[in-house]
Amino acid sequence: MAQCLRGKAAAAAAAAAGVSAPWRREASASYHHTIQAVPRETSGPRAAARERRHGRVPAVLLTLAGASPGNGVAHRKLLTAERKQLVEMVKQSPYFLSTPVRLQVRAGERSNAVVHSGTVLPIKVHRDESTGHILNLVMVQADEGTMLKVNLPVEFKGESACPGLKKGGFLQKIRTSLVYLCPAEHIPPKIEVDLANLDVGDRVLMHNIPVHPSLKLLSKNETMPVCKILASKPVESETMQDLKS
Template sequence: MAQCLRGKSAAAAGEAALRAAAPWQRTASASYHHTIQAVPRETAGPRAAARERRHGRIPAVLLSLAGTGPGDGVAHRKLLTADRKQLAEMLKQSPYFLSTPVRLQVRAGERSTAVVHSGTVLPIKVHRDETTGNILNLVMVQADEGTMLKVNLPIEFKGEDACSGLKKGGFLQKIRTSLVYLCPAEHIPPKIVVDLTNLDVGDRVLMHDIPVHPSLKLLSKNETMPVCKILVSKPVE
């Protein structure tokens, strides 16, 4: 009987601790990696930011555009605080964090369950400490449907194992690692894929050769610039 009571007591204590935990610490794992949990932040500046970091939180800023286009300027800046552990886990799980729209939930306070703001955002900048690599702050932009955003999309090269030019001993020269597109928020791809399968020695892939959603507009002064080439051999350094 004593063991049973102790077991019930421990379970009750565990449930109480779970209820007392911050919302991001009790969120289901499925949404944990797809929804940034944040709370409002009233003060800005280096001292306030350092205080947030000491308590395991990351200062964040949410930008809202004045219109639907990237040239419309910023209409509003909302100061927020995100949980450091959750943000670090999201960065670990998503190699394309800065090109993937995610959900944002802003609660009234750290222990509150009341949601004061929610929507889709695009993380556009993560500042890290150059020495330790620790996350210092996060910048996001509101990514409502229909909003046009300028996004730096990383390039992923695939098909190297099947590339005929590389099988002949050629060398893949990667000239660009990313391209900038103007994208509707609802059609932002996490990456741009370049297929090397059918390339032979001497072939190249130009910027405008890469297939993307028709709503995306490549932002480049010269769309005929190559993103990669198959050279006869590796260039001499």
């Protein structure tokens, strides 16, 4: 009995301290990593507007015809997801469009029956230009072994240690994203470019960025620089000319 009371007291103390019970943390983690959706039977502007009025976001799940994106789309599944959850997921993940997540499709809004589940990759989030509200979501099935074309954000690290920047140089960021063909199980959330050893005049080329060996860079010119360390900040006309070259 004393042990039971101590357990209840500990739980109460944890709640008072703002610490969630383990099952609550687990449920919260699942909520932020699993998109909950239900099927929708109708499409078009009116049907989409009706979904949005009820706090939902029209979504589409694409399934590729084969293991490669070049084979085209074999199936489109119309879904609807909770807007509040999607907003929270996008807020929690700065790499939402390059991070595979779980998808669980229930038979209906009030049903616990799961009709489809699996791993998907969000590839497009359409927003209202004036309000920023999420209007539509497009996902692709990301089963293990599937090759997907992914637009990966480029992040630059090591600026504080960069010799060229310490000398007063300027970091010219030429590319902020790169497209790779990735196995679904090896999609990185981002591509990191290390500046720690770059001096004035140095540059990092696309094909010089270390990535997982299973990733394939999709570019007509793999020798194009992703960034340069310039002696000084260029005038705008020079920057535009360099981007065109």
